[in-house]
Amino acid sequence: MNKIPAVLLLHGLWSTPSEMQPVAHALRRAGCRVEMPEIPGYTYAAGTKTRPWRDWLQAALAAFDGLAAEHDSVFVGGLCVGGMLALAVAARRPGKLAALCVLSPSVFYDGWGLPWLTRLRHIGYYTPFRYFWKVPEQEPFGVKNPLIRRWIAREMAQRKVSAAGAASLPLAGLHEAERLLAFVKRSLADIAAPTLIIHAREDEISTLRSPHYLLERLGSRIKQLLVLENSYHMVTLDNERQQVVAAITDFFLKRTSRPLAAVLPFPPQTHVA
Numbered sequence: 280m281n282k283i284p285a286v287l288l289l290h291g292l293w294s295t296p297s298e299m300q301p302v303a304h305a306l307r308r309a310g311c312r313v314e315m316p317e318i319p320g321y322t323y324a325a326g327t328k329t330r331p332w333r334d335w336l337q338a339a340l341a342a343f344d345g346l347a348a349e350h351d352s353v354f355v356g357g358l359c360v361g362g363m364l365a366l367a368v369a370a371r372r373p374g375k376l377a378a379l380c381v382l383s384p385s386v387f388y389d390g391w392g393l394p395w396l397t398r399l400r401h402i403g404y405y406t407p408f409r410y411f412w413k414v415p416e417q418e419p420f421g422v423k424n425p426l427i428r429r430w431i432a433r434e435m436a437q438r439k440v441s442a443a444g445a446a447s448l449p450l451a452g453l454h455e456a457e458r459l460l461a462f463v464k465r466s467l468a469d470i471a472a473p474t475l476i477i478h479a480r481e482d483e484i485s486t487l488r489s490p491h492y493l494l495e496r497l498g499s500r501i502k503q504l505l506v507l508e509n510s511y512h513m514v515t516l517d518n519e520r521q522q523v524v525a526a527i528t529d530f531f532l533k534r535t536s537r538p539l540a541a542v543l544p545f546p547p548q549t550h551v552a
Contacts, residue, residue, distance in 0.1 A: 284535045285312040285350040287343050289361035292456050293323045294444035301515050305524040316342045323445045329452040332459040336367050343368050354531045356380035360456045363463050370466035378473040378534045380527050383512050385485040386492045392483025413447040421512035443513050473501035475530040479510040
C-alpha cells in the first residue's frame, strides 16, 4: 500500500473541479495525491441532463474505493452539495476515511442572497417543470471579492460556466440534491470520521444554522467549525481562500503518519465557533 495520503475532492452541484483547484494545489504541494472526479449528471457539461443522486454517490464511492485500494490514508472534502456527497461517502464507508472536510454546507436554504426562484422550488419538484426549469445564478455569485466577482460574471456570460459553477442550476438537480441531503441527515449519527466544517458568516445561500446542525448531529468525536468573517458561499475562491486552504491542509496532515511538507510559512489563523 502507498504511504502517500490521497484526497478525494468533490465540487458543488452543476459546477466543475475548478472551484476546488486552490485546495488541490496546496495538498499536492504538501505531498498528497489529489483526485477531483467529473461525475456524469452532476458535473456541469453542456447538453447533459441531471442524473439521480444515487448515481452521483456511486461515482464518488468508486473514486474513493480506487484511492483506498492503493493508499493507506484517504481524506474526503467537498463544497456545498459536494460536502453532502462527501458526508454520504463517509456514511457508506464507515471507518475508512482518515478525515473529512465539509465546506459551505447547505442543509437549509435560508441565506440572505437566495434567488427568489429557489424559494419556489418545491412547487416544481413534483411537476413536469422540474425537467425544464432552471434557477439562474445571480450577483454576488457566492463571492464577496468584487474583482473575482466581475471575472466570474464575465465567464458565465461568455461560457455559461465559471470556476464558481454554471450560469444556472437545473431544478431537477436541486431536487436530487435535496434527496441526497435527506439520506445524509439520516446518516449523520453514524459518521465517525474526524470532521472539519468551514462556513462563512455572511454565506448568502445558507446561514450558520446549517453547519451547527451538522456539528450537533455528527457522530464524530473530533469535529470543528471554522467560521469565516470576510467571505460568501464560494470559500475556496473568495477573500479568505488562503485561510481555507491552510485550515484544510493542517487538519488533514495532522491525521497522517507520513511527514509531509508544510505549504505555508505561517499557521492558519482560525476562528473556531
